[in-house]
Amino acid sequence: MTGGRLRLGVLVSGRGSNLQALIDAATDPGFPAEVALVLSNKATAPALDRAARAGVPTVTLAAKGFADKAAYEQAMNAALEAAGVQLVCLAGFMRLLGPTFVEHWRDRLINIHPSLLPAFPGLDTHARALAAGVRFHGCTVHYVRLEMDSGPILVQAAVPVHPGDSADSLGDRVLAMEHRAYPLAVRLIAEGRVRIDGDLARIEPGLDACVPAAALNPAG
Numbered sequence: 683m684t685g686g687r688l689r690l691g692v693l694v695s696g697r698g699s700n701l702q703a704l705i706d707a708a709t710d711p712g713f714p715a716e717v718a719l720v721l722s723n724k725a726t727a728p729a730l731d732r733a734a735r736a737g738v739p740t741v742t743l744a745a746k747g748f749a750d751k752a753a754y755e756q757a758m759n760a761a762l763e764a765a766g767v768q769l770v771c772l773a774g775f776m777r778l779l780g781p782t783f784v785e786h787w788r789d790r791l792i793n794i795h796p797s798l799l800p801a802f803p804g805l806d807t808h809a810r811a812l813a814a815g816v817r818f819h820g821c822t823v824h825y826v827r828l829e830m831d832s833g834p835i836l837v838q839a840a841v842p843v844h845p846g847d848s849a850d851s852l853g854d855r856v857l858a859m860e861h862r863a864y865p866l867a868v869r870l871i872a873e874g875r876v877r878i879d880g881d882l883a884r885i886e887p888g889l890d891a892c893v894p895a896a897a898l899n900p901a902g
């Protein structure tokens with residue numbers, strides 16, 4: 683652990699493969715961020731095992747233990763702040779977040795979504811992409827705003843839709859890109875290369891709005 687790396691708080695509810703991608707990226711001492719805390723709303727989330735294996739501290743906070751959503755989100759804020767978290771990464775956190783959380787972490791809160799936003803916000807994105815007959819699908823890392831799956835776009839990665847794809851086969855292709863896009867987005871923020879300009883996230887120097895495939899190369 684080198685000093686000065688951006689401290690991430692990763693929020694999970696389930697499998698945790700995107701958490702794993704961030705943990706793996708941070709094993710490189712040259713990666714400018716590290717996972718400081720994993721917070722789950724589910725005690726049984728496999729993501730918690732991934733954190734434990736990597737020696738990352740975890741907190742489980744179940745919403746039903748709190749009087750209301752605001753009280754729950756205040757407890758989340760307190761846990762993340764106690765761990766010195768500087769950037770919150772949603773990684774399959776399956777609860778809608780309210781203003782107590784979203785406004786507190788404004789411009790310090792990002793999400794990964796399995797579609798090329800603004801297409802297909804919400805759930806079941808792969809099946810919906812197939813039903814719509816799109817030729818390209820993908821993933822988006824974006825800053826979080828109160829409206830679900832909205833906010834300035836940081837990184838996108840596209841994959842082709844193949845004839846005969848199922849939601850699962852398409853989803854696997856997208857997920858492989860998610861695992862590259864999320865560490866890239868964190869790197870760009872940690873390197874101070876992102877400036878929020880209204881509804882847009884400008885990346886300086888070099889990249890803007892649409893990230894070419896070359897930028898997703900881990901060596902890039």
Ligand code: GRF
Nearest residue numbers: 697698699700774794795796
């Ligand atoms: C990913 O598809 C992500 O895009 C979405 O939830 C899923 C989480 O998967 N927000 P995992 O728990 O990171 O494996």
